[in-house]
Amino acid sequence: MTDLLTIAGLRTVFRTHGGEIAAVDGVDLSVPRGRTLGIVGESGCGKSVLSLSVMRLVAHPGRVATGSVTLDGRDLLKLSNADMRDVRGSQVAMIFQEPMTSLNPVHTVGFQITEAMRAHDTHASKAELKNRAIEALKRVRIPAPERRFDEYPHQLSGGMRQRVMIAMALACSPKLLIADEPTTALDVTVQAQILDLLRDLQQETGMSIILITHDLGVVAEMADDVAVMYAGRVVERGAAGAVFADPMHPYTLGLLGSVPRLDEERETLLAIEGSVPPPFALPKGCRFHPRCPFAVDACKSEQPPLRMLADGHQAACIRAPVEAFVA
Ligand SMILES: Nc1ncnc2c1ncn2[C@@H]1O[C@H](COP(=O)(O)OP(=O)(O)O)[C@@H](O)[C@H]1O
Ligand SMILES: [Mg+2]
16 A cells, blocks of 8 residues: 655744744654544644644744655655645645634635635636535535525534535545544534544545544544654554554553553553643653653653554654553
């Protein structure tokens, strides 16, 4: 299976008062055609900055400092701004957590979808675009699409608005859809419906998906492969089944809620204590060591690289696989 997208050595920095900080710091990832890569990690791990880097949408004072983002053999980081605009929407599209992007409140749903389509097809007539927009609404299973076409975003529920966003993202048949916390703002039932929809659309179109979430349940349900991010780096990668069945990095174990309390006889399930260090206050050595129940002195001095510990399954921890300590 060939990879559609390959990210190599990606480092994205922000200029701040205290100097340059790296929000994404040396990330390597790939996404095979037609498959879903789930990216998980607590808030502040660099997931959104990573996806914006792929889209080349990191705003000033941020910039991609080094690395490559190869889509179908072309390094997106080397394209002109005009070529990158073509790629966005025609080959790679992105949807966000609903409140962040929401639709423009002053225009109808139909207007916004047809404008998105017009940007890529300047020759289509108004009637043709309307037909295609209604088709697009049908495709994301919006009931009564002809009526919805003339409605404003506030007349739609959160789930319906996310469906409209997906319709717009898919209007130009992207090869890759990046979904950054697409269901975080939605209630559980609606979340499940949107995830089902994404899965169906992937079956229909063969597109690849990068699904970013802090919710491991969502990843378990949706992803073929998983990358766990911590403090700007990937700390574990592998097939979803393997990562969930045999988590190797202590952070992944913690996310899964299976870190044993070492100070107690019995194995208690608990969440990892503390929080993700911001890029300007990273500890020396392994970035996770201050929170890690398995840390030893060596963890404080050197930053561990990803190591292949099983077929296609990597973790960046000198003590990995830590399941040895958990049993
Ligand atoms: N414009 C910015 N300026 C400075 N730091 C930023 C900026 N945007 C994001 N960051 C920092 O980058 C880190 C990663 O952020 P983000 O990618 O949004 O995390 P996630 O999506 O995993 O919650 C955070 O520590 C955040 O403070
Ligand atoms: Mg985010």
